[in-house]
Amino acid sequence: MCGIGGLVLTPPGPIKPEWMHAFFQELEHRGPDDSGWLSFHRGKIRHGRDVDYDLAAKTLLIHRRLSILDLTEAGHQPMGTPDGRYWIVFNGEIYNYVELREELRALGHRFRSHSDTEVLLAAYQQWGREALTRLVGMFAFAILDVQARRLFLARDFFGIKPLYYAFWQEGLAFASEIKPLLELPGVSREVNPQRLYDYLCSGITDHGADTLFADIKQLPAAYYMEVPLDHSQAARPMRYWSINLAETSELSFEEAAKQLRDLFLESVRLHLRSDVPVGAALSGGIDSSSIVGAMRLIDPKLEIHTFSYIADAPGISEERWVDIVGRAARVVVHKIKVTSDELVADLDHLIGVQGEPFGSTSMYAQWRVFQAARKAGIKVMLDGQGADELLGGYPNYRIAQISSFLRRGRLAPATELWRYTSTLPGNGFSSVLPRVIKLLIPTTLKNPLRRLLKQDTFPAWLNASWFHEHHVEDSSVSYAEGKEVLKHVLYHTLTQTSLPQLLRYEDRNSMAFSIESRVPFLTPALSKLLLALPEHYIVAADGTSKAIFRHAMRGIVPDAILDRTDKLGFPTPETNWLLSIRPCVERVLKNRTGTQIHALNLREIQRIWEQIVNGSRQLDSHVWRWVNLILWAEKFAARFG
Numbered sequence: 001m002c003g004i005g006g007l008v009l010t011p012p013g014p015i016k017p018e019w020m021h022a023f024f025q026e027l028e029h030r031g032p033d034d035s036g037w038l039s040f041h042r043g044k045i046r047h048g049r050d051v052d053y054d055l056a057a058k059t060l061l062i063h064r065r066l067s068i069l070d071l072t073e074a075g076h077q078p079m080g081t082p083d084g085r086y087w088i089v090f091n092g093e094i095y096n097y098v099e100l101r102e103e104l105r106a107l108g109h110r111f112r113s114h115s116d117t118e119v120l121l122a123a124y125q126q127w128g129r130e131a132l133t134r135l136v137g138m139f140a141f142a143i144l145d146v147q148a149r150r151l152f153l154a155r156d157f158f159g160i161k162p163l164y165y166a167f168w169q170e171g172l173a174f175a176s177e178i179k180p181l182l183e184l185p186g187v188s189r190e191v192n193p194q195r196l197y198d199y200l201c202s203g204i205t206d207h208g209a210d211t212l213f214a215d216i217k218q219l220p221a222a223y224y225m226e227v228p229l230d231h232s233q234a235a236r237p238m239r240y241w242s243i244n245l246a247e248t249s250e251l252s253f254e255e256a257a258k259q260l261r262d263l264f265l266e267s268v269r270l271h272l273r274s275d276v277p278v279g280a281a282l283s284g285g286i287d288s289s290s291i292v293g294a295m296r297l298i299d300p301k302l303e304i305h306t307f308s309y310i311a312d313a314p315g316i317s318e319e320r321w322v323d324i325v326g327r328a329a330r331v332v333v334h335k336i337k338v339t340s341d342e343l344v345a346d347l348d349h350l351i352g353v354q355g356e357p358f359g360s361t362s363m364y365a366q367w368r369v370f371q372a373a374r375k376a377g378i379k380v381m382l383d384g385q386g387a388d389e390l391l392g393g394y395p396n397y398r399i400a401q402i403s404s405f406l407r408r409g410r411l412a413p414a415t416e417l418w419r420y421t422s423t424l425p426g427n428g429f430s431s432v433l434p435r436v437i438k439l440l441i442p443t444t445l446k447n448p449l450r451r452l453l454k455q456d457t458f459p460a461w462l463n464a465s466w467f468h469e470h471h472v473e474d475s476s477v478s479y480a481e482g483k484e485v486l487k488h489v490l491y492h493t494l495t496q497t498s499l500p501q502l503l504r505y506e507d508r509n510s511m512a513f514s515i516e517s518r519v520p521f522l523t524p525a526l527s528k529l530l531l532a533l534p535e536h537y538i539v540a541a542d543g544t545s546k547a548i549f550r551h552a553m554r555g556i557v558p559d560a561i562l563d564r565t566d567k568l569g570f571p572t573p574e575t576n577w578l579l580s581i582r583p584c585v586e587r588v589l590k591n592r593t594g595t596q597i598h599a600l601n602l603r604e605i606q607r608i609w610e611q612i613v614n615g616s617r618q619l620d621s622h623v624w625r626w627v628n629l630i631l632w633a634e635k636f637a638a639r640f641g
Contacts, residue, residue, distance in 0.1 A: 003027030031064025159221030284321025287384030
């Protein structure tokens with residue numbers, strides 16, 4: 001787990017020391033244990049740890065190391081092959097490196113370290129880009145082939161590890177985070193208007209290749225990019241892996257549950273490989289409780305530390321469930337409580353760490369969990385990200401399942417699930433109906449439906465003319481093709497909406513404290529199995545979410561947890577927090593930066609806030625987005641055309 005960066009210059013050098021210092025400094029939190037650089041120019045390799053002079057070079061690789069596997073100097077990066085042809089900088093972990101190492105040894109490779117980095121480098125040397133689909137892990141890496149004069153960039157199957165890049169006036173630059181790229185001359189801080197709209201109206205970030213900065217892209221999940229050193233501008237991302245939604249499984253419910261249990265336990269076993277202490281985030285929900293239960297089953301003697309955010313509000317506190325799991329798994333439970341005043345004190349730093357705006361204050365609770373883990377001496381954490389998107393954990397998946405039943409003509413289970421869903425808070429018949437229709441009608445009818453439901457594409461608090469000038473459209477996806485609507489929605493949230501932004505939040509929050517966060521639900525094998533199963537294995541007609549996984553975890557997780565019917569996620573008392581820090585919110589909504597964001601109608605925003613304060617209007621998620629955007633724009637000197 002590390003921070004990586006690099007440059008491919010056109011034409012060659014000089015590389016300014018201030019550029020290198022920006023990379024090292026901005027990525028230090030990702031790898032405080034070691035650092036290194038490598039330059040390639042006119043067929044010659046140079047490398048070292050510090051540079052304070054102009055460096056004549058064509059290509060530069062930079063690395064900050066967080067030592068997790070093989071803590072010795074043998075794991076130093078950039079790392080090269082014995083023949084000097086290939087050089088790598090790597091961020092992530094290859095969990096099946098032990099098995100791959102044995103396979104490569106049989107093919108004649110020799111290893112001088114016990115690191116997964118050396119195994120990854122040898123795998124690329126042996127199989128080229130075909131090595132990617134042999135990996136089980138999370139990764140973003142760059143491999144320089146000095147003979148072919150080519151740089152190979154790749155990102156893992158789900159985008160767990162980040163990789164940003166920019167074509168700038170000197171060539172191509174890439175990094176684990178956005179901030180060092182912004183320090184390069186000629187990289188603009190202009191916003192991407194479409195991504196701005198997506199965030200403000202839908203709270204969606206991190207989808208596709210674009211970012212909120214128009215000049216900066218991210219390599220999408222499951223993509224690689226080959227960069228010719230002499231024609232870097234010609235580089236284009238290429239997909240190497242995808243989930244085939246057409247595949248279906250004939251397994252019975254019992255057979256599927258057993259296979260799921262075996263795959264999950266094997267994944268957790270691999271994710272426990274570490275040369276440093278491993279802990280776990282524990283919310284008290286099914287996903288994190290299953291990880292903790294699996295850890296205990298796999299190693300009965302392991303000292304397990306768990307870290308839990310406990311909301312200071314009875315309606316959303318999960319302390320009771322955390323305690324049940326803690327006792328059953330015999331773990332050391334660390335509980336973290338957070339106040340609104342602490343949020344205000346840390347907000348500027350948190351916004352800087354995240355790099356782009358985030359959807360809610362729950363990210364601060366997560367931040368504090370990783371802070372507590374660091375203080376306790378934990379360097380690796382296991383977390384349940386991805387489970388909800390694969391197992392139908394969110395309430396909106398019931399709407400998708402109703403739509404699936406209706407499209408297949410299964411009226412009885414559709415009616416049963418509709419009746420159950422309508423009894424849940426905020427899900428009366430009048431609420432469920434338009435959401436079902438939205439998934440069933442073709443995209444061409446989306447705008448007429450919106451007019452019928454009186455939904456405004458550009459609410460009054462947006463400056464509609466600014467967005468029209470920048471050719472922005474409502475890019476939200478509603479219509480689901482085919483009969484398996486639930487599967488379509490699961491795949492969309494896994495690859496485009498929910499999961500990508502949650503992975504970014506988790507990566508930045510964990511790395512802010514130099515902690516490696518691992519997500520054992522996100523493996524190709526698990527996702528392939530789950531998205532091939534019949535939909536009612538995931539969301540049952542009686543409304544039970546994660547039906548197959550609940551069954552698979554019997555005997556590993558306490559029944560009280562598996563029988564939970566509520567879904568809290570990672571809640572914070574956001575309404576209370578924002579109202580309790582009213583002076584801070586009002587100061588932000590009236591500051592100078594806000595007046596320079598021409599995309600917003602600040603007068604209308606201030607009017608809405610006044611209505612919220614006097615109780616004539618309910619607070620919703622848009623308020624946090626306004627505040628977060630203004631503070632982010634101020635922090636990063638973003639420009640709004």
